[in-house]
Amino acid sequence: AQSVTQPDIHITVSEGASLELRCNYSYGATPYLFWYVQSPGQGLQLLLKYFSGDTLVQGIKGFEAEFKRSQSSFNLRKPSVHWSDAAEYFCAVAPGEEAGTALIFGKGTTLSVSS
Amino acid sequence: KAGVTQTPRYLIKTRGQQVTLSCSPISGHRSVSWYQQTPGQGLQFLFEYFSETQRNKGNFPGRFSGRQFSNSRSEMNVSTLELGDSALYLCASSFSLGQVTGELFFGEGSRLTVL
Numbered sequence: 503a504q505s506v507t508q509p510d511i512h513i514t515v516s517e518g519a520s521l522e523l524r525c526n527y528s529y530g531a532t533p534y535l536f537w538y539v540q541s542p543g544q545g546l547q548l549l550l551k552y553f554s555g556d557t558l559v560q561g562i563k564g565f566e567a568e569f570k571r572s573q574s575s576f577n578l579r580k581p582s583v584h585w586s587d588a589a590e591y592f593c594a595v596a597p598g599e600e601a602g603t604a605l606i607f608g609k610g611t612t613l614s615v616s617s
Numbered sequence: 618k619a620g621v622t623q624t625p626r627y628l629i630k631t632r633g634q635q636v637t638l639s640c641s642p643i644s645g646h647r648s649v650s651w652y653q654q655t656p657g658q659g660l661q662f663l664f665e666y667f668s669e670t671q672r673n674k675g676n677f678p679g680r681f682s683g684r685q686f687s688n689s690r691s692e693m694n695v696s697t698l699e700l701g702d703s704a705l706y707l708c709a710s711s712f713s714l715g716q717v718t719g720e721l722f723f724g725e726g727s728r729l730t731v732l
Contacts, residue, residue, distance in 0.1 A: 546723040603648055603650040603665045604650070610660075
């Protein structure tokens with residue numbers, strides 16, 4: 503069965519430091535991959551997505567992610583974290599084109615930013 | 618333009634009761650999806666409606682149902698509530714034409730507490 507694993511439940515990063523959030527997926531074919539962010543009391547917002555092509559994708563708010571097929575990973579990165587980036591981050595996969603909007607989400611990683 | 622609107626934002630019910638949650642998608646969006654978010658299970662796909670038809674359904678019991686109206690507004694209903702139904706129910710809309718588009722626009726959710 504398809505699945506998404508986010509190994510880190512909680513990460514604390516100093517403001518201005520770099521960030522990498524890990525995501526591993528289990529799916530046979532080329533997946534459609536996403537990163538969403540959820541701020542407290544808010545719904546989820548799409549940061550970026552990968553469908554095909556260049557394995558390094560740029561998103562909003564200065565985030566980027568790299569698709570590595572050999573490692574079944576889609577890690578999220580940001581070179582310099584701001585206090586406003588504190589939130590919960592979800593990696594998700596759509597298992598095939600016919601999945602429509604039925605995404606499979608990881609359990610999420612909570613990011614805290616220290617000053 | 619206005620975002621996805623979910624009502625009510627908070628509600629408390631007792632076991633055995635039923636509940637109806639409402640979602641108004643972004644204007645022009647024809648696809649509405651519902652997700653359940655709990656601390657233990659994370660985000661799980663409930664169902665998707667497109668042009669008043671259920672296009673996809675997650676692995677939830679028949680107590681969970683939904684519908685979509687001609688104006689794309691959607692409702693979901695949970696009958697015979699159980700304690701485990703306590704969750705944040707998120708609605709998402711997208712301009713989906715059947716294939717994976719990736720960008721789901723989420724509402725802030727309806728937080729259901731079952732006592």
